[in-house]
Amino acid sequence: MRKIKLHIATSLDGKIARQDGTIDWLPDPAAEDYGFQSFYDAVDTILMGYKTYQVCLDFGEWYYQGKSTYVFSRDPAKPIVPEAQLISQQPVDFVRTLKEQPGQDIWLVGGGEIISLLHDAGLIDEYIIACIPLILGEGIALFPAIRKQENLTLTHHTVFPNGVVLLYFRK
Numbered sequence: 001m002r003k004i005k006l007h008i009a010t011s012l013d014g015k016i017a018r019q020d021g022t023i024d025w026l027p028d029p030a031a032e033d034y035g036f037q038s039f040y041d042a043v044d045t046i047l048m049g050y051k052t053y054q055v056c057l058d059f060g061e062w063y064y065q066g067k068s069t070y071v072f073s074r075d076p077a078k079p080i081v082p083e084a085q086l087i088s089q090q091p092v093d094f095v096r097t098l099k100e101q102p103g104q105d106i107w108l109v110g111g112g113e114i115i116s117l118l119h120d121a122g123l124i125d126e127y128i129i130a131c132i133p134l135i136l137g138e139g140i141a142l143f144p145a146i147r148k149q150e151n152l153t154l155t156h157h158t159v160f161p162n163g164v165v166l167l168y169f170r171k
Contacts, residue, residue, distance in 0.1 A: 002099050003125035004047075006108045006115060007039055008142065011132050015139030016110055021055050025136060027162060034130060034166055035158065044068060044104040047095065049114040050078060056109075057081070068103075070094070072114055092121040099123070112144040120148045126170050127152060133163035 009026055010016055017023050029036065046064050048056070050073040056063060062083045069084040076088035087094055091114055098106065108118060118124050129142075152169035159165050 002045075002101070002103055003105045004095065004099065004108055004118065004123050005039075005043065005105055005126040005128060006124050007036075007128040008108075008110055008115075009130040009132055010142045011134050011136035011139070013135045013137070013139075014142050015136040016112060016142050017055070017140040018136065019138045019140065021051060021140065023055065025134060026132065027164060032160060032162070032164075034160065034164065039128065040107075042105055043107040045098065045106040046070065046109055047106060047114065047118075048072070048109040049111045050075075052109055052111040052114075053080070053084070070098075091117050092123065095121075095123050112140050112142060115142065116144055116146055119143065119146060119150065122148070122150075122171075124171075126168070129167045129169070131165045131167060133165075 008016055044067055046067050046069040048071055050071055053071040062081050065083060070087050071080055071084050072087050072091050074088060076086065078086055080086045095118060108115065108124060150171060152171060155168045155170055157165060157167050
């Protein structure tokens with residue numbers, strides 16, 4: 001069965017973006033890969049909420065070329081790039097079915113609402129968290145309104161010279 005992997009960066013105070021959704025506080029990915037390319041090569045499917053999708057549009061050319069990309073929105077009339085598919089059905093049911101289909105692992109990009117839904121449904125298999133050494137203050141929480149406790153095992157970690165710590169957890 002395919003695994004759902006949450007791979008995301010968070011500030012020390014648990015924020016994944018500023019209140020307006022911007023991520024300008026993240027370290028420059030051109031300066032350090034943080035193990036991302038090998039992770040990216042091992043997934044063939046991308047999941048994200050519509051607000052995260054809108055942030056991704058600001059990156060310029062659609063970054064997730066060649067990957068099956070599903071964007072969740074309650075509004076089936078939302079505009080979307082041709083390379084992605086808008087999903088307006090209940091995310092938990094859709095992801096359960098998706099996990100059963102053949103393919104590589106699935107990257108849960110964000111944001112907080114879809115992360116919380118899939119976490120509470122027990123569908124996230126691995127949590128790969130890049131902890132950025134700053135306190136952001138106001139912002140969008142990594143796990144807003146989580147209802148379910150999940151005990152995780154730290155499988156390994158990497159500490160980078162700039163203080164970023166990449167933590168790998170499994171259920």
